[in-house]
Structure formats: structure tokens, C-alpha cells
Amino acid sequence: MGIYGKYFQKYKIPFLTAIFCVSCEAFCDLLGPTLMARIIDSGIERQDTGQVLHFGALMILVTGAGAVFAVIRNILASNVSQRAGKDLRGDLFEKIMHFSEAGADRIESGSLITRMSNDTTQVIQFINGIMRIFMKAPVTCIGSIILATFLNWRLSFIIYGVVAAVAAMIILSMKLSYPRFAVLQKAMDQVNRVVQEYLIGVRLVKAFGTYEEEENQFNNVNRNLMDSSIRAQMIITYIAPILNLTVGIGTAAAVYLGARLFKIELANPGDISAFIIYMAQILSSLLIITNIFNTFVRTKASTQRIKEVLDQEEDLSLPEEMAYQADGSGTGEEGRLKGEVAFSHVTFSYPGGSGLPVLEDVSFHIRPGRSLAVIGPTGSGKSTLAWLLLRFYDADEGEVLLDGTDVRRMDVRTVRQNIALVPQKPMLFSGTVLENLRWGKSDAKKKEAEAALQAAEGSFILQAAEGLDKNLGSAGVNLSGGQKQRVSIARGIIKNAPVLVLDDATSALDAITEARVRKNLLQGRQKRTTVFITQRCTTAMAADDILVLENGRCMGYGTHEELMENCRIYQEIYQSQIEGRR
Numbered sequence: 001m002g003i004y005g006k007y008f009q010k011y012k013i014p015f016l017t018a019i020f021c022v023s024c025e026a027f028c029d030l031l032g033p034t035l036m037a038r039i040i041d042s043g044i045e046r047q048d049t050g051q052v053l054h055f056g057a058l059m060i061l062v063t064g065a066g067a068v069f070a071v072i073r074n075i076l077a078s079n080v081s082q083r084a085g086k087d088l089r090g091d092l093f094e095k096i097m098h099f100s101e102a103g104a105d106r107i108e109s110g111s112l113i114t115r116m117s118n119d120t121t122q123v124i125q126f127i128n129g130i131m132r133i134f135m136k137a138p139v140t141c142i143g144s145i146i147l148a149t150f151l152n153w154r155l156s157f158i159i160y161g162v163v164a165a166v167a168a169m170i171i172l173s174m175k176l177s178y179p180r181f182a183v184l185q186k187a188m189d190q191v192n193r194v195v196q197e198y199l200i201g202v203r204l205v206k207a208f209g210t211y212e213e214e215e216n217q218f219n220n221v222n223r224n225l226m227d228s229s230i231r232a233q234m235i236i237t238y239i240a241p242i243l244n245l246t247v248g249i250g251t252a253a254a255v256y257l258g259a260r261l262f263k264i265e266l267a268n269p270g271d272i273s274a275f276i277i278y279m280a281q282i283l284s285s286l287l288i289i290t291n292i293f294n295t296f297v298r299t300k301a302s303t304q305r306i307k308e309v310l311d312q313e314e315d316l317s318l319p320e321e322m323a324y325q326a327d328g329s330g331t332g333e334e335g336r337l338k339g340e341v342a343f344s345h346v347t348f349s350y351p352g353g354s355g356l357p358v359l360e361d362v363s364f365h366i367r368p369g370r371s372l373a374v375i376g377p378t379g380s381g382k383s384t385l386a387w388l389l390l391r392f393y394d395a396d397e398g399e400v401l402l403d404g405t406d407v408r409r410m411d412v413r414t415v416r417q418n419i420a421l422v423p424q425k426p427m428l429f430s431g432t433v434l435e436n437l438r439w440g441k442s443d444a445k446k447k448e449a450e451a452a453l454q455a456a457e458g459s460f461i462l463q464a465a466e467g468l469d470k471n472l473g474s475a476g477v478n479l480s481g482g483q484k485q486r487v488s489i490a491r492g493i494i495k496n497a498p499v500l501v502l503d504d505a506t507s508a509l510d511a512i513t514e515a516r517v518r519k520n521l522l523q524g525r526q527k528r529t530t531v532f533i534t535q536r537c538t539t540a541m542a543a544d545d546i547l548v549l550e551n552g553r554c555m556g557y558g559t560h561e562e563l564m565e566n567c568r569i570y571q572e573i574y575q576s577q578i579e580g581r582r
């Protein structure tokens with residue numbers, strides 16, 4: 001049962017009730033042919049109307065009871081399967097939210113969507129199937145074999161032969177189907193990936209006019225999905241008619257043998273017709289059983305994919321008892337750190353990366369309320385500093401310290417509550433500006449939102465007709481790059497955390513606006529420590545200290561004046577950006 005154990009525990013009463021109803025329904029179905037045999041042998045053959053009416057009434061009663069059981073199990077099946085599906089989707093989403101960065105790197109987002117939609121639907125269908133029909137088939141099949149044996153044991157040997165042949169076919173079809181269904185699911189991932197990438201890059205496609213390439217790419221994955229579906233379905237397409245043929249041959253053999261046994265008075269007509277009905281019931285049960293195994297194989301492939309998600313490592317954290325925890329929620333005063341940040345001989349390489357260190361022996365120290373600028377060429381490891389500080393990853397060597405405590409000894413929530421990040425890409429969400437700002441502080445008042453926007457030079461929002469209620473499209477599509485960055489900075493400010501990290505967060509702003517934002521941020525700095533990750537010398541110069549990175553190594557650390565004295569790389573950056581403009 002594995003990952004589904006907890007859902008079974010939760011829904012075991014309605015689940016088992018449905019199974020009970022299905023079994024009763026199967027029992028009612030099984031009684032039908034035997035009652036019919038009685039009508040023929042005791043009623044029609046002996047011309048006894050009383051017996052015909054008696055067994056006829058019994059048949060109506062049994063069929064009616066079967067219908068009532070069928071309605072109950074249908075209602076329970078829909079309810080339980082959909083509720084369990086909702087729970088499973090919820091658990092998957094929660095897991096995805098808590099993926100570690102390394103975990104998130106491992107499964108593509110397109111594949112995660114397929115797993116949350118198609119694979120979960122497959123599981124829902126399987127649960128529904130078990131409760132509605134699947135359990136009925138084995139009961140009907142075994143019951144028919146037993147009752148047919150009681151009716152005429154000589155004829156029943158035909159049934160044993162048919163069932164053995166069909167069982168062999170089902171096992172073969174399962175073996176052949178499993179890998180095909182696994183391939184089918186992967187093909188579905190590819191379709192989702194291509195659609196998702198197109199939607200993200202739709203403007204780029206239009207700008208580059210690469211419609212044809214996109215269409216070709218989609219056609220390829222779409223065709224691949226079709227081929228994989230056909231290949232997966234092909235097994236059952238062949239097996240089903242062979243099954244029909246096998247049971248048909250069995251039925252013909254039963255009629256022939258029944259006629260011969262009738263001649264020597266070892267079988268009577270009622271038994272033979274009931275026997276044939278049991279054969280038909282066995283056929284339909286076997287077809288359903290084949291379908292069950294087919295669905296089972298598919299569900300097994302889906303379960304494996306769902307399990308991969310549930311087994312992913314979670315975000316870095318510590319057991320509660322070991323963790324240094326801020327004993328308050330959010331950055332409320334009682335849980336608030338002072339904001340002292342230090343790296344001590346930190347070396348780090350990405351888990352799935354080249355293996356070479358992205359940061360090597362990096363050290364610096366920022367006192368609370370002071371500011372540090374990290375400057376260096378692209379790919380030098382600047383953003384990685386922020387990821388280590390936020391504990392998206394842990395350092396391989398050395399220590400990352402917040403208020404003198406190694407972040408590895410702190411609860412990851414405490415670390416993140418005390419740091420506000422303004423990322424390189426200003427990721428906004430569909431909803432109003434106010435809703436986006438409240439990501440920083442869920443109970444922020446409108447006044448706080450306005451103040452944060454003003455500090456981020458985002459007053460253009462307040463001047464617009466809808467103000468804070470302005471609706472941002474998906475990912476803030478109706479704002480310019482610089483406008484998005486300002487809303488994103490305001491979201492960082494409103495969090496009012498003791499440490500503010502701006503990762504190249506003003507790159508899309510014009511020089512004048514950027515200077516104003518910087519001034520506003522540094523004005524309130526006694527309350528918070530500020531880290532500017534930047535490519536711009538003007539930003540770096542405004543900070544108390546500057547760290548110069550190149551290829552993950554610290555090439556200089558000090559004030560602007562000190563670095564102008566003793567750091568060649570910094571001098572070069574300064575000359576190219578400041579003196580080069582003169």
C-alpha cells in the first residue's frame with residue numbers, strides 16, 4: 001500500500017463499506033443463473049407455474065437488491081476517490097513547496113505538473129475502479145467457477161482450462177505493458193514542458209518569429225505522445241479479442257460436451273443454460289480483470305512518479321530540539337535578530353554542478369545596521385552568497401553566521417524570517433499590488449504598503465487610478481521591467497527584516513531612480529543590515545564596505561577608498577564604469 005496507507009486509514013470505513021456492497025452485488029448477480037436453472041428445470045420442464053412464479057419473484061428480489069448495492073457503492077466510490085485525490089494533490093503541492101533547492105533542480109516543472117494532474121487522476125480512477133467494479137470481477141469470476149462446478153463438475157473442466165489460459169495472457173500483458181506506460185507518462189511530461197516553455201517565452205517567440213520551430217517542437221512531442229499511447233494500448237487491443245475467442249471456444253465446447261452428457265443423462269437443459277450464462281459472466285469478469293491489471297500497471301507507473309516527488313529531500317532544517325529558534329512569528333520584536341552577518345572561510349560547490357567550487361574561502365563581516373556591496377563579473381558567485389545566507393544550500397566548508405550563530409544550527413524559518421530578499425528577477429504574482437506586497441508581510445496596512453512603495457520609488461502605483469488595488473497580470477505582465485523591480489523592492493522593504501539582500505535588484509532602473517532608491521534604503525539603515533549584490537560601481541560606492549569577487553574568490557574587501565588603493569580588479573571596474581563615462 002506504501003504511500004497510500006494514510007489515505008486508506010482516513011477513508012477505510014466508506015472504502016470497506018463500498019467493497020462490502022460490491023461483494024453483495026456480485027453475490028446477487030451470481031444467484032441469477034442458478035435461479036434461472038431452477039425456473040427451467042423445476043418450472044418450465046415440469047409445467048409447474050407455481051415454481052416459475054416462486055423463482056421468478058426471487059429473481060426480481062435478488063436483482064433489485066443488487067441494484068441498491070450498486071447505487072450505494074457508486075456514491076461511495078465517487079466520494080472516496082475524489083476526496084483521496086484532493087488529499088494527494090494537496091500533499092504533493094505541500095511537498096513541492098518544501099522542496100530543497102537541490103530537489104527542485106532534479107524534477108522539471110513540466111513533469112511536476114503532469115505528476116500533479118495526470119498521475120493523480122490515474123490514482124483517482126484506480127481507487128474509483130476498485131470500489132465500483134474491480135472487486136466485483138474477481139468475486140463474480142470465482143463465484144461463477146464454484147457455482148458452475150456445483151452445477152456440473154464434468155463440464156467445469158472446460159472453465160478451468162479457459163481461466164488458466166486467460167490468466168497466462170493477463171500476466172503476459174502486464175509484463176509487456178508496464179514499461180510502455182512508463183514511457184507514455186514521460187511523453188506527457190514532454191508535452192507539458194513544451195507548452196509551459198512556450199507560455200513563459202511567448203513574447204520571445206513573437207519577437208524572434210520562431211513560430212515554426214515552436215510548432216515543430218510541439219508536433220514532435222505531441223506525435224511522440226500519440227505513438228506512446230498507441231504502443232501502450234496495443235497490448236490490450238490484441239489481448240481482448242484473443243480473450244473473447246478463448247472464452248467463445250470454451251462456450252462452444254461446453255454446449256457440445258453438455259449435449260453429449262445430456263444424451264447419457266449426466267446433464268439437464270437448465271444446468272447447461274445456467275452453465276453458459278456463467279461462462280458469459282466469467283468472460284465479462286475476465287475482461288474486467290484484464291482491465292484492472294492494465295489500470296494497475298498504469299497506476300503503478302504513476303505511483304512511482306508520485307513517490308519520487310514525495311521522496312525528494314525537503315528544505316534544509318533541523319530537528320526542533322536542536323534548532324536555534326526565534327520564539328515568535330514573523331519578525332516580531334521578540335523573534336528579531338540584530339542583523340549581524342558574517343561568512344567565515346566559506347567554500348561551496350552546487351550539488352548537481354561541475355564539482356568545482358563556486359565560492360572558495362570567502363570571508364567578510366557586516367555589523368548590524370551597516371551595509372556591504374558585493375561586486376564582481378557575471379558568474380563570480382555573488383547570488384550564491386545570498387542563497388547560502390538564506391540556507392537554500394549549506395556551505396561545504398566554513399561557516400555562514402547570523403548574529404554569531406552558524407545558520408546550520410538555526411531553524412531555517414528563523415533564518416528566512418530575518419532576511420528580506422529582493423531577487424534578481426522581480427517575480428510578481430497575479431493579484432493586486434497590495435496582495436503582492438503582503439507577501440512581505442501578510443497583515444501589512446495600506447499605509448505601510450504606501451510607505452514601502454515610496455521608499456522604492458514606486459509612487460507611480462499610488463498615482464494610478466486604482467492605486468494599491470491595481471491588478472497585476474500573471475507575473476506582473478502589465479508593468480515595465482523597472483516598475484516590476486520597484487514593486488519587488490517595496491515587497492522586500494515592507495517585510496522589515498533586520499537583513500535586506502538586494503540581488504542586482506535595481507538593474508532595470510535608470511541611474512537617477514536607482515540613486516534615489518539607494519538613498520532611501522540607506523537612510524533607514526540603522527534599523528537593518530543591507531547587502532547590495534551589484535554590477536554597478538555607483539551602488540557599491542554607497543555601501544560601507546565592498547567585497548570584490550572573481551571566480552568565487554575574494555579579490556578585495558574594504559571601503560571604496562581602500563580598494564581604490566589596493567584592489568586591481570576594483571580599480572578596473574571603477575575605471576571602466578566611472579572614468580570611462582567622463
Ligand SMILES: Nc1ncnc2c1ncn2[C@@H]1O[C@H](COP(=O)(O)OP(=O)(O)OP(=O)(O)O)[C@@H](O)[C@H]1O
Nearest residue numbers: 105350352353358377378379380381382383384385
Ligand atoms: N543551481 C545551480 N547548479 C549548478 N551551478 C549553478 C547553479 N546556480 C548557479 N550555478 C553556477 O554558479 C556560478 C555562480 O553563479 P551566481 O549566480 O552566484 O553568479 P553571479 O555572480 O550572481 O552572476 P550574475 O551577476 O550573472 O547574476 C556560475 O558559474 C553558475 O553557472
